[in-house]
Amino acid sequence: MIISIAAALLASVAAEPAGSAAAAPMPATPAKRTVQQDFDAASRAIEEGRYEEGVKTFEAIEQRAPIQRDPIARGTLLARKGIGLMVLDRLGEAQTALTGGLKLIAAERSDLLVDRFRAQHALGQVALKQLNYAAAADAFGRSLALAYDNSSRIRALTALSRATAFDAGDASVRYAEQALAIARAEPDQAAMKRMIAGIDTLRGRALLNHGRAEEAYEILQKAMEEQGGLDRKVDADEIITRSDLAIAALLTGREDAARRYLAFTGAGRIAETPFETPTDMRPPSCGGPADLKPDDVAVVEFSIRDDGSVGVVAPIYASVNGQGALVFADAVRNWSWQPENVARIPPLFRLVTRVELRCSTGADRPPISQLLSAAFMNWAASLPGGPPRPVAGEAAALVSLKAELARREASGGGITLLPVLAALGRNDVAPRAEREAWLIRARDLTINARGPVTARVAMEAALAELALDWTKRGNETYRTALRTILARPEVGADAIAANTLKLMISDPLYRSPAPADASTLLREVTEDPRLSTANQLRIGALVRLATLQAASDNLAAAAASYDRTGLDTKQCALLDAEPVRRAQGNLGDFPMEAMRWGFEGWVRTEYDILPDGKTSAQRAIIAYPPFVFRQAALSVAKNVSYAKSYRPDGSAGCGGMHLNIGFRLPALRH
Template identity: 40%
Template sequence: MRFDRVGAFGAGMAAVAAATVQVAAPVAAQIPATTVQQDFDAAAALDTKGDKAGALAAWQKLEARTKPGSRSRGVALIRKSAALFKLDRSDDAVTAARAGLALLPASDPTLAEDRWRAYYDLGIIAENALDYAGAADSYASAETAADTPSLKAASMLALANTKTFTDPAAAEAALVRVDALLKAAKVDGKLKALVARRHAILLLNRGAYEPARVYAVDAVKQLGGLTSQTDVNDVSARSDAAIASLLAGKPDEARRYMAMTGAGRLTKGEFDPAVQMDVPPCGGEADLRPADMAVVEFTIGDDGVVSAVSPIYAAGGGAVALEFARAVRDWSWTPEQVKALPAFFRYNVRVEMRCSTAFERPSITKFLDADMATWLESKGLALPTEDRGADAVAVVRQRAALAAAEAKSGTTSLAVLPPLYQLVNNAVVGREESNLLARRALAIAAAQGAPPTARLPLDISVRETDSADGWKDGAYARAVTPLLSMPVYANDPKARSAILLLIAERTESRSRRTVLLQEVTDDKRLVANDPLRVGALIRLASLQQEAGETATARATFERSGLAANQCAILDAPPHFLSAGGVFPNEAMAWGFEGWTKTQFDVDANGRVLNQRAVLSYPPFVFTKAGVQTVAGARWSKTFRPDGGVGCGGLSQQVRFKMPG
């Protein structure tokens, strides 16, 4: 008996083949009303129809009728995985896909499409979670499994997209393979444009702006050029060309392409900033720096929820790009804002971002890393530090170090802990592998008597990487909170405080965050200047300022012992007196509208210092003008005994509207 393989994958790039199915002989008294083949056809039909719940039930029924351990069971599991993914049950989908893949013989060419399907879906799940390292691993496996040029091309392009932000050299190699594969093939304009866009984005992020511009312009041409006919593919391609042209020193060309994206040119309504639109703080766990910048693309749903978040360009490296993308995932628009915004303009929106210097936060994980390094040094071992942005290079060295330590001392020896620890924290290592490595490292650390704060980051890594949906609201807190009741951490004030701080960082509820932070600030076991206590005080002062509790925020911040010159904690912040700047001529000529959110300091005489944009829409169009507008503004004088900065970290939104 045979299953016919049907369905479309990767934007219509699937092939049709067949998979042999092994079925246990039925008992005569229990002959089912349908054959296994009929059940397969029925499930496939429900998939094609788009009946997600019905298809899942049908694949589950088929799974139950196949022999455990058979490749037929493997096929059913993979099809079930796809149905689970469509129902947004990512963890269940990953489990089913992995179980199905384990049952498919690699030597059977008739199962190639099912192997491809499983790996490609695993890649999409990881990419949606912004686990680009894990996504790249799955797309690489999908490329190997693919048995047709179309499926291989789809895998290579997805691989190049994710590798751009984790391992640019591997992304380039994938694009070389795509070019070679498609060279002799008859390819339509849309696919040519997609390939050109992947080249352009990779080159942008490698700083090769002119070659990126050439590819980006070619992508626009392949889609029909700068015509009045525009779909979401045109919008993204033209925006790529605009960014590349600007960075390549061709501002006039950049404005022309940007104008033809439709961004900043709504015929109805306005693209307002979100009601919830925070940029990540400088410093923190990602070690963001004021000079770091990224352009992030996303879609706003009918309910105001952000989806399809992906980085496009970053000055600062791939880790920077992904960190800014994670921040965008938490943005929200109100239903009223969404109704006023034409649906077309809610797709593939792009915003330019920088980190916030207001209440800059020290990193908790770096404090824990230091404790691990100190403990390892006491054991005669070193925890090497890698330069920022070098993970794709460092991972080769780290894997070699792990293999050497295992060969010399055994797989469970303390000697393997340093390379294991480094690999767990390497951005090129995907979630699933990182989880396995963290479990190994945690077992060794616990067996060797590592102190709580050295052991804690591994325990957190195990829990954080245990789920494909770990990025969703509340998932982190649910995973990590049980650590608070474990004696090894509960009895250690530093470990307990670190857990509370990390949970607070990932908690949406401000009242809940306040409670968590106060637990740390009120812990008498911590000395006054303990880094964890200082970190909690800074975060708490920020929350109090946001709630309008200026006096309380000032008192809290002063307890931290840091210089208290933030506007938020002054009794009488300076008052705005006058603005400066002009509407940019280029934007006026093309009829652009948009906005920036700026940050700056004000000296004791009311003059603006250190002005910078943290958000700009459309990207690059109003960034300079917004900064100039703020730079020319004047504020009331603020008395400071030392005559220094009167107010630091002030924020102001600047909107640019066409007259009339």
């Protein structure tokens, strides 16, 4: 729809001051585009899916006088620009533009009904992307009231079905059924076939989430047939329907059928899955406002952007309704991958991938080096410019930090760069060479600013950790670097810096036991008069020392060291060194059903480690593809073993440990 702003443009021209009539003729130049022409071009760009172009053009003209003087033109511009911003995931800006546009577009103007519907519907899509399903349902309800034909009614009703899928009652099912009735009443049923399949998929999913799995199975089978049946050609819509059907088959006891449907989605049948190379991937914690239980399970669908951040994310199925389903999806929203690894994932699976999730019972276990990082950030927070704005997710944070670094450099740089450079250097999504360069700049700025010893040591230790390659030789190089830092007089004179380094040096590493002088280093920490009896460095040293003493069969000394901590076993476990894995477990038990269908997979397991190094309370908290490799992964986790730790009461040596387990078929390796 074209909105004329010619009248406003003429008024603007008439208001220009006189006095230019006598000016000398100018050489002929190309005619300048009018505001109306730019407005129309931007509108076409949005309609045709060229959203960046459309938004940019709208932004270029929205402050021009003809737009500002005409509320209808300004409102329509904001509404259309808001749609583009929503698609581009600039959600805060989209919400502001859409809300502002709707306030300005006159309700009595019938020629603006389409714009009002689209803007209201886009507000609902913004809320869906933000996982605010209550706000989405409200917005889609308003868009339904503005629907102007059968197509717009179907759009609003299917969106309402999606937004209410995890609500109590059967509203989600009823919305899908209303949309289906409209679609089936259309005269050209051949043209409606794919749309009807999509509605049936939504209807089946709503039934799944309300405990009506048998009905869901029948409807989803029908949806699959409407899409052409179970063939080897697949698009995004067919992947979604077949994946939903696999869930329905599993919930109704048709396990073999579930694997067959899943196999025909292509899931688990590509060499580069999104789960081969994750950088930051955590499930939600159990408990919380949604009161998640360890047995609660959800399937979450998401896309991955080129920069490694998660794009669109949505819960598909959850054994728990209400807020719990959204908590699972919210955790996925903050996952990250390195861009070079994303580029190897086939585009279709970057667009739509599903994962099975359970909540985590483990507590956060920050590395001992976190004490140095915290000391650095406390100091850096007092510097000009302050710390950068926190952004959830490593990939999204990297984009934000790079933009903030460029902004501060353009404003003069200097010491204001330091907190940003340090944050960039610790970002796991960034390439290692870039991280090293940022950390070196941060270290040099810290030295030049005469920052505290802990701040400088934090940057130097971060550089040493970045170079760690987990080989035996690399482990020794890492410890040598830390010893070199520790040997400096000013470092030894700082209790926090010196004792943190001693614990870092004494900790065992993968494929490398604790160094020969670990007991000596730990005793130095426990006997340092500068540390209080409750200091976590001192307690951490005592727990580590108890484990070393027990390993030498000096149980009396181990008990004495442990008693000096003054803490319970759970608290001590959080302050102890992370146990070293001794045995990986047997990956030979590849599920025969998975092998028959050619599945590959990936599972993150969680378990406790007993003092004798064996695992207990094994759970699968992330699994891809959903419902295929969970049991096999648990079998592997049961056979993993760790170095022994000392706990006088026999309680868990370490709780909530994670292990990623990959299941690969040689034939699929490139």
